[in-house]
Amino acid sequence: MARWPYGYCPDCGGSLDIFCQITSTHALCPHCGAHHYRDPKTGAGVLIEDAGRLLLVRRAVDPRRGTWHVPSGFVDYGESPQDAARREVLEETGLQVELDNLFRVLAYTDDERGAGIFILFKAHITGGAPVAADDVDKVGFFSPQELPPTEALAFKNTRLIVAAWRQAQQES
Numbered sequence: 128m129a130r131w132p133y134g135y136c137p138d139c140g141g142s143l144d145i146f147c148q149i150t151s152t153h154a155l156c157p158h159c160g161a162h163h164y165r166d167p168k169t170g171a172g173v174l175i176e177d178a179g180r181l182l183l184v185r186r187a188v189d190p191r192r193g194t195w196h197v198p199s200g201f202v203d204y205g206e207s208p209q210d211a212a213r214r215e216v217l218e219e220t221g222l223q224v225e226l227d228n229l230f231r232v233l234a235y236t237d238d239e240r241g242a243g244i245f246i247l248f249k250a251h252i253t254g255g256a257p258v259a260a261d262d263v264d265k266v267g268f269f270s271p272q273e274l275p276p277t278e279a280l281a282f283k284n285t286r287l288i289v290a291a292w293r294q295a296q297q298e299s
């Protein structure tokens with residue numbers, strides 16, 4: 128079981144140490160009674176196909192520096208997943224996109240920054256030219272035959288997403 132990550136109550140500053148072993152998702156402060164939940168991170172991204180090729184970006188930062196992922200990032204506090212998906216793809220690739228539909232909602236536990244929920248939209252390009260920026264150093268379009276090898280894909284969900292896309296290409 129994951130250890131509760133905070134030693135002190137954010138409300139009153141009292142020690143939460145004695146609750147560390149009880150649950151990894153919830154702590155009840157013994158001093159002020161506040162409930163604290165360990166919430167999943169929320170990520171949003173886009174699946175973009177252009178002329179039969181899938182858009183992937185290469186991560187320039189840790190975790191998983193040098194591996195490929197779909198354009199994506201964390202949803203900011205108060206931001207919608209749709210706005211986050213459009214913002215991230217613009218920041219990472221310089222491409223403006225329009226979202227078409229929800230493609231997948233996936234849970235993950237293999238990111239060192241914490242467990243989370245990943246919301247992936249299908250999207251299409253409406254403007255801009257592909258230039259790697261922000262936390263990626265390469266933007267690539269891949270046909271099913273040219274996709275990076277599985278071990279070069281960043282996360283377990285990246286492998287699921289790429290496999291689902293490749294499968295759909297073969298069936299169409």
Ligand SMILES: [Zn+2]
Binds near residue numbers: 138140156160161
């Ligand atoms: Zn407290």
